[in-house]
Amino acid sequence: MDWLTMRGMGWWGLPWLWTAFFLSSGAHQREGLFTRYPGMRIRTPHLTVRLSPGQATACCLTCVQYDSCYGANFHEEDGVCEISLLGVGGRTELVDANQSWNLYIRRNVLQRELVLRATAGSGVSVKDTWLGTTVPTSAQDTCVSMETTSCTTHYRNPIVNHWNQLPISQVILELYKRGLKVASVTFDGRGTSISDWFSFSRLLNSSWGSLNSSATYNYFSIDGHANCARFFFINQNYRGCPLDAGWMVVLDPHHNCCTWDNLPNKPVFLYSSLDVAVTYESGILGTEMDYADVMAIFLQYG
Structure with missing residues (x-):
């Protein structure tokens, strides 16, 4: 089942499918919509959402609601989700090494x-x-x-x-x-x-x-x-x-x-x-x- 099919069915009713679709490939694999880079964080996000610990998939779902979202920071322990949007001319923000976070980069946007x-x-x-x-x-x-x-x-x-x-x-x-x-x-x-x-x-x-x-x-x-x-x-x-x-x-x-x-x-x-x-x-x-x-x-x- 591809991305367009799932979107048409309504992604909010298929949490288990989304978990597999986003994260089954593991760190550094490029299948799916996002690639996970452990220990990194985009420094100046545009939006912060409070989720529950372990809800990385929900954080990625928040990102895809914005056409210009290219990355999401997720703090596994406290559930903080930070969304980053492309700036003028496709400009991105600085990325830092930070072991407390996982960075999810959205494919085909950046x-x-x-x-x-x-x-x-x-x-x-x-x-x-x-x-x-x-x-x-x-x-x-x-x-x-x-x-x-x-x-x-x-x-x-x-x-x-x-x-x-x-x-x-x-x-x-x-x-x-x-x-x-x-x-x-x-x-x-x-x-x-x-x-x-x-x-x-x-x-x-x-x-x-x-x-x-x-x-x-x-x-x-x-x-x-x-x-x-x-x-x-x-x-x-x-x-x-x-x-x-x-x-x-x-x-x-x-x-x-x-x-x-x-x-x-x-x-x-x-x-x-x-x-x-x-x-x-x-x-x-x-x-x-x-x-x-x-x-x-x-x-x-x-």
């Missing part, structure tokens, strides 16, 4: 989700934050914004710890300066891991016309050139420090190898402001290479 919001000058490694080896201080609620001054640390969505269970179609990296998007790269996210999606072989498109299937490069990975702390590195060539050229790089704290990456207030996000790879030295001169304030990673589902 299309795009923010999973990393990195802040320039925070002093915290972007690479280590992304891979989960460093845990930054708790992000402010305003870290959902790409505005320059809205966030003082990095935000990492704990949903990425379940990467293999997510219905990822694309991974999108975007750079922002003064709240405006200045660069983006889109990757095929199917069959990837948290560490290997950022690669030339998975490149779908970018805001740089020269970064295409015929582009040449010597670094294109999250790991980049680790000895120089150059990560999320898309580099065309090394020809001696003044002539090193590429499209983008994240300069993490503590290490450097050239004048152009010996900069204060790291991490620093460098990107080509032209349609081609340019020298990093031009960033020091304030010409072709520029500095972004925010780096964001989004998952596209479907």
Whole structure:
């Protein structure tokens, strides 16, 4: 019996069917309407409903009454149900790790989700934050914004710890300066891991016309050139420090190898402001290479 058939019969009379339909697949399975992620909670829900302990199915039923509901938090012990709705442009709220809660994500509603919001000058490694080896201080609620001054640390969505269970179609990296998007790269996210999606072989498109299937490069990975702390590195060539050229790089704290990456207030996000790879030295001169304030990673589902 499918969803439309049950809706026509009146779901309120079939509690046992709904329990099976929603929850029989168990944690991390994508059958049914919801996927359960234990130990997580959407931070700023729009609606709170008081239920009885153990009534996770009723909480999910509350969610489906709203077309824009993409997730429900449920506290198993006290029966608190929290409903979250998509914001303007499909915007979602921050997700925190919280062992007291279970998060139920509704399938086919959530299309795009923010999973990393990195802040320039925070002093915290972007690479280590992304891979989960460093845990930054708790992000402010305003870290959902790409505005320059809205966030003082990095935000990492704990949903990425379940990467293999997510219905990822694309991974999108975007750079922002003064709240405006200045660069983006889109990757095929199917069959990837948290560490290997950022690669030339998975490149779908970018805001740089020269970064295409015929582009040449010597670094294109999250790991980049680790000895120089150059990560999320898309580099065309090394020809001696003044002539090193590429499209983008994240300069993490503590290490450097050239004048152009010996900069204060790291991490620093460098990107080509032209349609081609340019020298990093031009960033020091304030010409072709520029500095972004925010780096964001989004998952596209479907």
